[in-house]
Amino acid sequence: MGLKVENVSKHFGSKLAxxxxxxxxxxxxxxxxxxxxxxxxxxTIRMILGILKKDSGNITWNGKAVERKNINFGYLPEERxxxxxxxxxxxxxxxxxxKGMKKEEASKEIDYWMGRLKVEEYKNMLAEKLSKGNxxxxxxxxxxxxNPELIILDEPFSGLDPVNTEMLRxxxxxxxxxxxxxxxxxxxxxxxxxxxKDIVIINKGKTVLKGNLQEIKNSYKANRLxxxxxxxxxxxxxxxDMKILKQVDRNYEIEIKDEEKVYTLMKNLVNNNIKINxxxxxxxxxxxxxxxxxxx
Amino acid sequence: xKDLFTVARFTIKDMIKRKSFIISNLIILLFIVIGFNIPxxxxxxxxKNTPEGATSxxxxxxxxxxxxxxxxxxxENTLSNLNEMNLGYNFTVTNENLSFDNIKNKIENKEIDEAxxxxxxxxxxxxxxxxxxxxxxxxxxESLVNTLSKTYSNLQISKLGLTPEQIQSITPNFAIExxxxxxxxxxxxxxxxxxxxxxxxxxxxxxxxQVSSSITTEKTSKIIExxxxxxxxxxxxxxxxxxxxxxxxxxxxxxIATALISNALFLEEGILDEVIDFNNITPxxxxxxxxxxxxxxxxxxxxxxxxxxxxxxxxxxxxANGPVAIIAVIGFYLSYFTMMNxxxxxxLIAAILPISxxxxxxxxxxxxxxxPTELIISIAILIITIxxxxxxxxxxxxxxxxxxxxxISINDALQMYKNKNV
Numbered sequence: 001m002g003l004k005v006e007n008v009s010k011h012f013g014s015k016l017a018x019x020x021x022x023x024x025x026x027x028x029x030x031x032x033x034x035x036x037x038x039x040x041x042x043x044t045i046r047m048i049l050g051i052l053k054k055d056s057g058n059i060t061w062n063g064k065a066v067e068r069k070n071i072n073f074g075y076l077p078e079e080r081x082x083x084x085x086x087x088x089x090x091x092x093x094x095x096x097x098x099k100g101m102k103k104e105e106a107s108k109e110i111d112y113w114m115g116r117l118k119v120e121e122y123k124n125m126l127a128e129k130l131s132k133g134n135x136x137x138x139x140x141x142x143x144x145x146x147n148p149e150l151i152i153l154d155e156p157f158s159g160l161d162p163v164n165t166e167m168l169r170x171x172x173x174x175x176x177x178x179x180x181x182x183x184x185x186x187x188x189x190x191x192x193x194x195x196x197k198d199i200v201i202i203n204k205g206k207t208v209l210k211g212n213l214q215e216i217k218n219s220y221k222a223n224r225l226x227x228x229x230x231x232x233x234x235x236x237x238x239x240x241d242m243k244i245l246k247q248v249d250r251n252y253e254i255e256i257k258d259e260e261k262v263y264t265l266m267k268n269l270v271n272n273n274i275k276i277n278x279x280x281x282x283x284x285x286x287x288x289x290x291x292x293x294x295x296x
Numbered sequence: 297x298k299d300l301f302t303v304a305r306f307t308i309k310d311m312i313k314r315k316s317f318i319i320s321n322l323i324i325l326l327f328i329v330i331g332f333n334i335p336x337x338x339x340x341x342x343x344k345n346t347p348e349g350a351t352s353x354x355x356x357x358x359x360x361x362x363x364x365x366x367x368x369x370x371x372e373n374t375l376s377n378l379n380e381m382n383l384g385y386n387f388t389v390t391n392e393n394l395s396f397d398n399i400k401n402k403i404e405n406k407e408i409d410e411a412x413x414x415x416x417x418x419x420x421x422x423x424x425x426x427x428x429x430x431x432x433x434x435x436x437x438e439s440l441v442n443t444l445s446k447t448y449s450n451l452q453i454s455k456l457g458l459t460p461e462q463i464q465s466i467t468p469n470f471a472i473e474x475x476x477x478x479x480x481x482x483x484x485x486x487x488x489x490x491x492x493x494x495x496x497x498x499x500x501x502x503x504x505x506q507v508s509s510s511i512t513t514e515k516t517s518k519i520i521e522x523x524x525x526x527x528x529x530x531x532x533x534x535x536x537x538x539x540x541x542x543x544x545x546x547x548x549x550x551x552i553a554t555a556l557i558s559n560a561l562f563l564e565e566g567i568l569d570e571v572i573d574f575n576n577i578t579p580x581x582x583x584x585x586x587x588x589x590x591x592x593x594x595x596x597x598x599x600x601x602x603x604x605x606x607x608x609x610x611x612x613x614x615x616a617n618g619p620v621a622i623i624a625v626i627g628f629y630l631s632y633f634t635m636m637n638x639x640x641x642x643x644l645i646a647a648i649l650p651i652s653x654x655x656x657x658x659x660x661x662x663x664x665x666x667x668p669t670e671l672i673i674s675i676a677i678l679i680i681t682i683x684x685x686x687x688x689x690x691x692x693x694x695x696x697x698x699x700x701x702x703x704i705s706i707n708d709a710l711q712m713y714k715n716k717n718v
Contacts, residue, residue, distance in 0.1 A: 049525050051698060075525045081518025086310050094306045098299055098526040142522055 001062055002026045002181060003048070003150060008057030010043055010205075017043045019205040020057070025198070028179040030172065032186070032196035032213070036294050040205040041185045042078060045152055048183070049075055061150065072099070074148035076140050078155045078185070084128035088119075088138055091127065092145060099146035106145070113141040117167060133164050140168065144175065151175065152183045157191055169194070189287040199286075203294040213286065220284045225254040225262055228278035229269070236268055256281070299527045303535025304542065307510065311543055321547060325554045332558035335567070359386040363402065363411040367393040370416050371444075374451050383439055399426050414444075421448065488577070489635060489659045495548075496589060497628045497655050503544035504596035504624075505617065507536055508604030511693075512613050515605065520697050529694040534686070537597045544593060545586070577662075584671075585658045591678040592654025595685055596624060602689040605696040606708075619706075627651035631659070638663055648674050650681040 003025040010018040018040040025031045035041045046052040048059055050066055064070040083091050089110060096106035114120040117137045122130055127138065136159055144151060156172070157165050172195060175182060186192055192199065193213065200210040209216065225242075227233065228251045237244055237254055240261045246253040256262060262281065269276055284292070311317055330337075362385040364375055369391050378387040388408070399411045403426070413424040423444070446467060453463050511533075514520045523532060559568055603616040631652045634643035638660065646656040647666065653674045660666035696708075 046698070051521070051524050073525070075522065077518070077521035077525075079518040079521050081520070081522070083310065083514075083519055084517055085314060090306075090309065094302065095522065095526055097302045139522065 003031075003066075003183070004058070004060045005044070005048065006058045006060075008044070008047060008059060009055050010040075010047060010052065011055055017205050018047070018054075018202075021200075021202065021205075021207050023198075023200045023207070023210055025181055025183070028181055029176055029197050030182040030184050030195040032192040032199035033183055033202070034185070034187075034189075034192060034199055034290060035202035039202045039294070041202060042154065043205075044202070045075075045154055045183070045185065049073065049152065071150055072146065072148045073150040073152065074143035074146065075151075076143040076153045076156055078158075080132070080136055080139055080159070082127045082135055082138055082142075085126060087124050088114075088127055088130070089123045092138070092141060095142045096145050099148075101146055109145050109147075110141070113145060116171065117141060133160055136160060137164065137168075140171075144171075148180070150181045150183070152185075154185045155187065156184065157186065157188055189285065189290060193286045201290060201293050208293045209289070216289065217283055217286070220289065222259075222281035222283050223256050223288075224282040225252075225256050225265075226278060226280045226282055227252045227254065227269075227276065230275040230277065233269065233274060236265065236272070236274075240265055240268075251278075253282075299531045300535045300538065303527065303531055304539035307536050307539025308543055311506070311510075311540065321550070324547075325550065328551060328554045329558050329562075332555070332562045335564075336562060359384055360409045361386050361407070362388070363394075363399070363408040364389045365394050365399070365411060365413045366391055368414070368416055370414055370421065371447060372451060374447055375444075378443070381443060383437075383443060385440070396426065403428050412440075412444075489662055490632075492585060492662065493628075493631060493635065493655050493659055495551075496585065496592065496658065497624070499544055499548055499589060500592045500596055500654055501621075501624050503540055503547075503593050504600045504620075506540045506543075507597040508600035508613060508617055508620075510536055510540065511601055511604035511697075512607055512610060515608060515697055516610055524694075524697065529697065530690045533598070533601045533690050533693055537594060537601065540597065541590065541593050545589070548589070581658065581662050584661045587675065588654040588658050588678075591675070591682060594682045595650055595654075595678065596620065598682065598685045598689045599623070602685075602692050602696075605693040623651050628655050631656035635659055638665055644670065648677060650678050653678055 005021060005023050008018060008021045009016070021040075021044060023031070033041050033044065043052060047054045048066055050068075059066050061071040066073075082088075092110045092114075093103065093106050096109065097103070101109070110123075111120070114123060117140070119130075119134055119137050119141075122134060122138075127135060130138065140153075140156065143153070153172075156168060160168060169191075172182065172184075176195070182195075184192065184195060196213055198211065199213050199216070201208050224245065230250065232250060233252065234244065234247070237252065242257075242261055242265065243255040244252055245255050266279060364378075364387060366375065366389060373389075373391075375387070375389045378385070378389070394411075394413070396413075399408075399413070402408045403411070409428070411426045413426065415422045415424070423441070450463055450467060453466060454460075458466070514523060527535075599620045600617060603620055604613065607613055607616045627646075627649070630642075630646045630649070632655070634640060634646045634656070637643060643656065643660070646652040647660050647670060657666060657671065657674050661671070
């Protein structure tokens with residue numbers, strides 16, 4: 001059950017854009033597809049959607065080829081765009097009808113989603129008169145209007161202000177609750193960490209890391225120590241040859257190379273009666289892992 | 297199939313609601329109405345009005361009001377029947393002795409347009425031709441001079457005591473009948489033929505161009521990525537072609553209807569008959585013209601769909617469409633120039649070649665020289681061409697449409713067509 005991408009490759013001329021990629025989405029939720037610009041994410045998405053033909057490998061949904069007749073999918077492309085000279089309602093209706101919806105049903109859903117994303121006032125306006133953020137919300141509605149099983153969101157939060165980001169975040173969580181399978185590509189690691197259970201990181205067309213996000217993070221040892229104290233402790237830290245990565249007032253982020261030194265530092269601080277508000281060992285963030293895996 | 301009509305319907309609705317489309321079409325229709333009112337507008341400025349109840353036989357508003365002054369009665373009142381000779385003038389003959397100033401006043405008061413003063417000096421008949429401005433007329437019309445000359449000769453001959461029959465035998469009227477040696481009879485009139493050919497060319501060309509423009513807009517506005525995941529490239533190209541084609545047919549119907557209504561409302565009865573022989577415009581010709589419009593449009597629209605998909609910036613559309621425009625112009629001129637010799641082999645080739653047959657075959661049908669076999673072959677070739685062009689265009693479109701980089705070259709397009717993995 002779900003989406004399966006097996007040994008998929010794609011060349012453009014002599015350039016290998018996607019090299020033998022594998023991943024699987026077995027249960028509803030958000031799957032993170034990560035990579036730098038040009039890593040092969042959009043090509044992979046286009047192959048999943050059947051816009052681009054793969055050179056080799058298999059992409060299946062519930063064991064069947066990913067085709068319009070086998071799956072009802074929605075897609076928010078990275079390249080934003082709607083018909084500039086057409087009224088919002090008319091283009092939403094057009095796409096809904098192409099997805100097989102009847103006019104009455106489509107109208108009802110259009111009203112619901114325009115209200116939900118607070119763009120109902122633009123229903124009869126030409127698209128070109130909307131701000132980029134609102135145009136993006138309209139395009140997002142196009143991708144989910146027909147109640148798809150699989151939703152592919154390519155950089156859904158880029159270009160949105162914090163208010164609209166929060167609104168979209170709530171809608172995505174609502175879709176997850178409704179049991180939708182979502183593939184999300186994003187450069188915003190905090191979004192990925194918030195939504196995704198599983199991820200795949202692609203670099204230059206190759207899979208460099210994949211699996212359950214929590215398990216991936218757990219596989220990394222703590223590499224930073226955060227201390228918030230009531231007194232200046234720089235000397236205590238430097239005495240142990242530990243490197244302060246960041247200091248804001250009496251909040252310290254310290255690099256961990258030797259775990260023993262962490263316990264020694266703690267002991268020293270207690271012995272010196274220094275009041276400590278926070279003492280936390282930190283594992284690498286997804287951002288750190290991403291940079292480690294794909295950074296040159 | 298349902299998606300095809302959804303795309304066609306959306307294309308139609310999207311296009312006809314645009315202000316630019318509405319305004320440009322209203323302007324075209326307005327020009328037609330104005331065109332049919334040109335005689336009335338001229339009359340308004342020249343002050344010529346058809347008297348109420350007057351018929352074209354007694355007074356025609358387009359005829360020049362001509363005063364003939366024969367103060368010496370040289371023609372001995374034989375000019376009274378000039379109005380029956382249909383020379384394009386409304387003659388008034390007077391024996392009054394009117395001076396140049398008298399006539400000038402009459403012209404300025406718009407009582408007359410022109411005048412002729414006839415006099416006899418040293419046994420030579422002098423004709424003084426007076427008009428408002430000589431720049432408006434290059435010479436005295438030959439037909440008028442011939443008529444006056446013949447009338448004067450007849451008058452003098454009749455004084456020799458000859459009977460009217462004898463006079464007729466001396467100055468006979470020549471009846472000219474034209475015949476051809478080729479068996480194939482050519483009918484129709486050149487004006488209508490040229491007009492149909494020209495209208496077909498512009499209708500086909502501009503409607504087809506809209507397909508390219510529409511595809512480029514979808515690509516440049518980046519909506520295409522959403523569109524190609526909602527339906528197939530084939531449905532997009534064909535749906536768009538059908539939608540814009542229907543709009544083209546509606547535009548042609550609106551133009552013809554406006555012309556017919558304007559003719560009925562604004563032109564005097566029978567005036568258009570002098571220019572167009574309506575006997576040649578049969579329902580069969582109408583059907584053939586419509587068929588060739590649809591098929592010709594399909595060929596060019598599909599070619600334009602291909603070129604439209606190869607550009608990423610609106611400013612590149614013109615150069616990308618250049619090759620198709622050249623093909624269309626070659627097709628049109630091949631048809632247009634061979635019309636001068638419609639029974640030539642070259643005209644037959646133009647009627648069969650798919651790039652020129654939409655402009656040429658309706659003309660051959662109207663002239664009555666198209667055989668059923670030619671017609672069937674021409675239509676069959678056109679249909680085969682549509683299928684071949686559609687296959688190539690859709691295949692290249694499917695790959696080119698998501699290419700947002702630089703303009704795709706002909707070599708790139710050929711590679712895309714050869715690519716089997718699509």
